[in-house]
Amino acid sequence: MTEFLSTRLGLAPGLAALLVALIAAVILITFMLLSAIFFVWLERKVSARIQDRLGPTRVGGKFGWLQTLADGLKLLVKEDIIPTNADHMLFRLGPYVALAGSFLAFVALPFGNGVVAQNMDVAVFYMLAVMSSEVFGVILGGYGSGSKWALFGGMREAAQVVSYEVPRAISVLVPIIVAGTMNLSTIALQQTGAFWNWYVFHDPFTFGAFWTFFTCGTASCKRAPFDLAEAESELVAGFHTEYSGFRWLIFFMAEYGSMFAISGIAVLLFLGGWHLGFLPWELSDKIGILGNVINVLVFIVKGWLLVFVMMWVRWTLPRLRIDQVMMTCLRYLLPISCVLLLGVSIWQLLSWQITVLVYANYVLAAVCVAFVAWFTVKLTKAGGVTPTHMMPGAWPAAPASGAPLVPRT
Amino acid sequence: MSQATILFLIIAAFTGLSAVAVLVSQNIVRSAVWLLFTLAGTSGVFFLLGADFVAATQLLIYVGGILVLVVFGVMLTAQGPFITMKVGAAEWVIASVVGLLLLGVLVMSMPGPEAFGSSEAAPANAQVSSSTQLGETFLGLPGAMPEANVSGLPKTATAVPRTRVSYLLPFEIVSVHLLVVLIGAAYLARAKRRKGGLP
Amino acid sequence: MSEVSLDHYLVLGAVLFVCGALCMAMKRNAIGVLMGVELVLNGANINFVAFARYNPVFRLEGQVFALFVIVMAAAEAAIALAIVLNFYNNHMTVDVDTAEELKG
């Protein structure tokens, strides 16, 4: 593209490169914004459904799918308040630092085969590094607010994120050892083919590493049940207590952006990247640009699915205590991830000699498919039934007339 | 003005000014923020120099780790009055003079373009070492190991037989060192009851 | 200035180095001193990586040394922060000028 600009349009090569970079940045920003809008709507609907409510229904016709846009407009016109005690510079700087951390991660995130802003050799490493600096914005915001609630939130965030970075990085190493590269595009291309080629099914350790990574990712995105930094029952609203309007919005964009970035890494490392999972070849190689479009859509849907899982978890599980959060990391996730790392190294060494191990992915994939099938059947069967019999002591829905009111035992 | 030059100028200015801001900033948290920008800029410089891995490491460890720790330390200890920690104007003057002297010395002692022969231009991209090569060097794989030339002898000197060096052992030493240091730090910073009880 | 040369990077490294040294000399806050140390190390790192880029002989050593320096900086920061916390526990401040017990 740079060549196209410089040769056809006669731009200076340096200027052309800058222009290309600018275009890529705009696309990515737009994507982040749009996905954030979608996520907010999704979150409201998901939480409502999980809580037996309807959620937004009116704005934008059906399903209230313009509700987020309305909210955003409202936030944009709200008064921007900076507290007197706040450190103005840090207070202003905080959201941008957070957003920058989140956004910079997208630079190395491949959406499809070659659809990437900067194809880096150390893309995974880079993304983790950049996303870990997102916390700095939170800390700055928390400290700069001049409020103790915000300070507490920032401190918790700092402790939590720095701690969770360790098991997250180690569990990322597990598929990297299998892949032998840190280039995300290469990793995704290695998983071409049916879904049993995905790294999550590669061996038991990568399977475990997926869950570990996803848990740590949830925690580093400060999503529930690890959202201690904004625990409203304890800290009003945590680090963004004093924020309002646009700056608050930016924090949320950063959060949803990093949610998608984490989901994207998980998809690329474990879930086959942009591959559909049943085609034996790389789609873009066969049908060109259309294949690329399909790949990008597949990738985005996969990412959204994982984001949906995060929301699902958020509205299902209660929040942990701060000491439980730290204990979960240091006492469970860290040893587990270390064991996984050790195990996958040994597995890789052994699978050179014991060829049976190479076929472990079929077994794992089959088991998972069977489990999902069984679970789906169970879910469909249980659907629509008011589970009164699951609540001992509850009255039956409609006691027969004249029958004695006897509680079920 | 190529793209690399522009980028270099932007990033170098950003980094250098941030470093100066670290120095002159009176608020320690602001210093930390400027330090963050300095470090991030340094990482950008590394990217510019083609050292992706070092740059990412710089980001991960410095920005994500050390700096958070620093801010953490600031917040843990930021209760005392900062006013008393001001330094006098005389010190500023002395320090500036000394700093300028030092800068002058450092600039004067630069090797200059003729030091390494034809090095006025950066080598081609092909010669930039990839992170894989770096990893293989750390692992001590025979093909990837560089020739031992840490002394940087000029080419005019008589050729000395060069053996290849491996960084596996130093790497292990450094990792053990890091572990020891972390344990030591945890021990040093563990919660201790202050003598005489709390005020 | 048509092309970026080694000297430019070295000047940048020198600036960082001088700023770090002055930071160590000027900041009364112990954590400020620590920041100065980090700046000095970064200045050195820039030099290492620049040499690695511009001198084919140093191609890998420069980066390796930069990595070692970064790791050492992490260790140093951990220790230094532990020391600062202890210092704070003992002196109720992080002003390094109060640590003058060894004054001659």
Next chain:
Amino acid sequence: MHLENPGLLYVAATLAPLASFLLLLLAGGLRLALRKNRERGAALYQMLGGDRPHRAAAFIATGAIALSFILSLVGFVYFLQDHPLPPHAESPHAAGHPEGGPAAEASSGSTADRWAGSVRWAEIGRFNSTKSTVLALGYRIDSLSTVMFLMVSFIATFIHIFSIGYMSEELAPVVEDHQVHTEEGHLHRRGRFGRFFLYLSLFCFSMLNLILADNLFQVFLSWELVGICSYLLIGFYYERTSASNAANKAFITNRVGDAGFIIGLLILWTYLGTFNFQELFHKLPQALQDGSLPKWALIVAGLGIFLGCVGKSAQFPLHVWLPDAMEGPTPVSALIHAATMVAAGVYLVGRVYPLFTEEARLVIAYTGGITLFLAATVALVMTDIKKVLAYSTVSQLGYMMLALGIGGWVAGLFHLITHAFFKALLFLGSGSVIYGCHHEQEMTRMGGLYPKMKITAITMLVGVLTIMGFPLFSGWYSKDMILAQALGYFLVHRQHFLLLALPLFTAGLTAFYMFRMWFMTFTGPPRDEHVHEHAHESPRWMTIPLIVLAIFSVCVSWGSPIWSAESSYLGGHHGLLEMSEPADELKNLKMMDEALNSAVHDSHTLAEVLAYVAAGLGVLFAALFYYWRVLNPADAKLQFAGVHRFLWHKWYFDELYSAVLVRPALHAAHWCRNFDTYIIDGFINRAAWATTMLSRWDGIFDLAIVDGLVNLTGRIIFACGAWLRRFQTGYIRSYVLFLVLAAIGIFFALTYFLNLAAAGP
């Protein structure tokens, strides 16, 4: 059965109490050592009696002394076999004497060898081979020894038995001493049953060894040993001030006597070079003749040894300790301070009788005379039952000394034997009374005890009658002999009529005060209802010795015929004691006074009559005062108030000694201390001051010159350091600046030198 060396029986008998002593000492010491950690040696500790004093100590000691008695009894039988008594028909002091005739010489020599022996103990003065002197430990048994030995071991045995009962209070683990008051009330201490018998055993050994000895040095050793036993036993209740004072008094008083004894020993050693009695007596005439031993030296030696005897036997100037010695337990009073130890002085005078010249003997006689009168008068007014007996003892000892002084060797020693029995009896009787009255010693609180303690009363009456000289009781024989001797002496030496008057008068006094004691104790209405109510007869451990001693007090000197004093088996003509009278030695020294002997022989009947009269008068007055109560003792006391006070204060001897001896001694000590403080210490202080001044000058030199140099060096270095330390500001930031400056400086220096090098050739 024939023994080659029957004298060894006596040696064995002597050593038996020593074995007992050592055994008890070992056991007691072991127990004391174990007491601190009684858990570790629990078994052994409990076997040794644990915390509680053990009765076994008494059985061991009593068994040992009983063994001594049995051995001495066997030895006595052998002795009698070897030394048949001469028939009565033979004239006195003639060839019939066992050691008299030349024919008997050889046989007696060999006989004497069988009854004597010695071992070398130590050699003294062996500067060259010619002049070395051997100190020997030896024994020599003659009739005096056997009789004394028998008497001592017999009385000691029964006193041991008596003590088992009397000291039974000491068997308790904790004894409360009612006479000692501390802050918490009465003193509580451990029982000392075993210790008592430990001391008794040591005493028995020492006393028997004293009797057995064949040389003066051994006698002196034993002398000191019995002295220390006496000291320990008087101070047995050493927590009581009176007891410890009495013990000290006895000990110190005896030291005065022993000083004389040592002087005598030294003189004899110097001039004769031996301590052996036989050798002494053998060398003496020769030495006197050739003038190697001056007469005055012999007199001094005799008086010196007599001074020792005065101390030990509580004679006139040194008699003050004996009444106080009654602070010890009553069996001790009976054994040591009545029967045996105090008699040792008399025994020694008898033993070395040939050493006393005419003048010395006169001194002895007068000393005895004064003593017997003095003590008897004091005994008149004493109300403490044991004090009465103590003064009685002193008085009787005076009789013995008197008898020895006027040539009645046999009479004196005869009285010694009989007195031992009846005085032991009396003391044990008094002990029984005291025990029965719960340690009440004052006769003024007794009275009417006869129905309560008949055995004690009757046996004590026997003792009183014996001491009074009632016919056929043993005291009658010996006292008659003394009075007869005195009468005979008076008839020969008319100027010494006091030596007759005093014993005669005192015989009456004796009867008076003894009956006074008996009447006050056992008859009449009780003076103290409390004491009377609680009085009881003593246990059998105590009454049996009383009965046995009473029997012996009566019949110990019987002979055949029984009514003739001269025919007493023990002390009569050709009796047992006469066998060992040093008649030959006296003859050799021309000291035998034939006229006196015949006079004595003739005056027996008259003496008897006089004694009867005196004693009868004494009894009569005692009965008038205390039995029939015709006369009131209180009136007498008022009428003779001055005399009574004089006697009550024991002739003011204690006060006299205090004024004449004790206080001057204290003043002298004070003066000596002052001399020490002001003169000697002053001199020393001056010397020290001079030394100090010298060292001060030395010190000034040291400080100024030597230290000055050292300090100057130090100060220079210190100044350098002080200047340099300004650069160590303590501020880290300054150090960083210095560092940077140093780097800059090095850079410029390097550049300069490199340029120099480049510019150089």
